[in-house]
Amino acid sequence: MLDLKWILANQETMAGYLKARKHDFDLKTLVELDERRRKIIGETEDLKAKRNEGSRKIGSAKNNPDIDVNALKAEIKAMGDDIKNLDSELAEIEQKLHDCLMTLPNKLSDTTPIGNDENDNPVVRTWGEIRKFDFEPKAHWDIAEPLGIMDFEKGVMLAQSRFTVLKGLGARMERALVNFMLDLHTQKHGYLEVEPPFMVRSAILEGTGQLPKFAEDLYKLQNDDLWLIPTAEVPLTNLNRESILDEKDLPLYYTAYTPCFRREAGSAGRDVRGLMRQHQFDKVEMVKICTPETSYDELEKLTSNAEDVLKILKLPYRVVNLCSGDIGFGSCKTYDLEVWLPSQNKYREISSCSNCEDFQARRMNLRYRPSDPDKNGKIRFAHTLNGSGIAVGRTLIAIIENYQEQDGSVTIPEALVPYMDGLKKIEKI
């Protein structure tokens, strides 16, 4: 959510952002709603001021028998209906205004390039040597199934398509990757490990921006106001919602491993084979809460924290800066990390690191008290950032494909060996 006052004062800028995002939005309605709102506030507040004054008079009439209390009561009571009507009209308008604001996307950073789609995302940097195979590299499903570490049919049998069963060393490596990533972020990068609920209330999803606009992407429980989380960003960012933090306690760094649940509505036909696009997948997430002054530096650090995972695993990747047409609803600036997949002969997204500035903080009323009262004594909204650190299933894919051998075995990356009980290779038994 953006500051209504800011939007009204910068309508052209906002319209520019919307155009760059290719996002339809009727700013005029917003302006009109606000005008009506102010008008009614003026009327209702005048009436209330009169009412309060009258009530105060009655209160003081105890020691002043000259005042006709009954007449005053009748007079004030008569105003009650008007106030009630105006208040309910106001509530209706404010609800509409709020609904409207909640569907408005975030601003854009000056450093977010203008573009139409993923083809316009500039590459910021590339890391690692792409391995030259002296055989035709296979797709991960053609390697994993014969090894007995992934079972796609069983996933479908138990649930539906886009579910997979990991078995044996496949399941083991998934768990090893989670531990490796969490250890890295907690021990080397200074994050606090968190295990949050995997289900959250609607208001929590509104806080991070998944609701109200993207309900069709989420799994909702039938009998409760609870949804399965699509990412740990949701519970982590909301951890400090509706509170006022002290600047001296910032920045806050959180990391969590959680499964993520996504309906993948609208992605029918894409990545239907393999582990690439699942309804349920594991992810280690990083979230930061910080001051506006530091949030872009924190984004660089956050991104490099995610890159470290790939560097240590020696997986070639590149970093792209998402353009205005590709960036997410709630983000001002996003770096995507794309890992090299030999079978597809291209880079594929494995992490997404975003600075949401105060967009989410406004939605969840997450604020902080600046420590320097001379400069910025007022309570301000914090900035929030999130990034995958990183998607575990896709890391498994990347390892299997990049570390595959001609005989169908998979070498285990050196850094992961200690997490695999010293095992160096996954082979056919």
Place this chain on the structure above:
RNA sequence: GGAGAUGUGGCCGAGCGGUCGAAGGCGGUUGACUCGAAAUCAUCUAAGCGGUGUUGUAGCCGCUUCUAGGGUUCAAAUCCCUACAUCUCCGCCA
């Protein structure tokens, strides 16, 4: 699931129909003392919205907010109802 108690500002905690946006304490601010620090003393210290005003964010006026949503009343933190949460006891359960 059953019974009872509780839910107040950044935090703790009083208040139980009007003069309460709310005592007191902690924390924080500024000043005094000090070479400096600690201690002590004094001072200020809730947020949102609307208006006015300065135009870079002061001040002033008003409205709202004491878990949330309803209700009673001229008037509610205070009374009533509902929901949610916390604590205690019982039941159930991993």
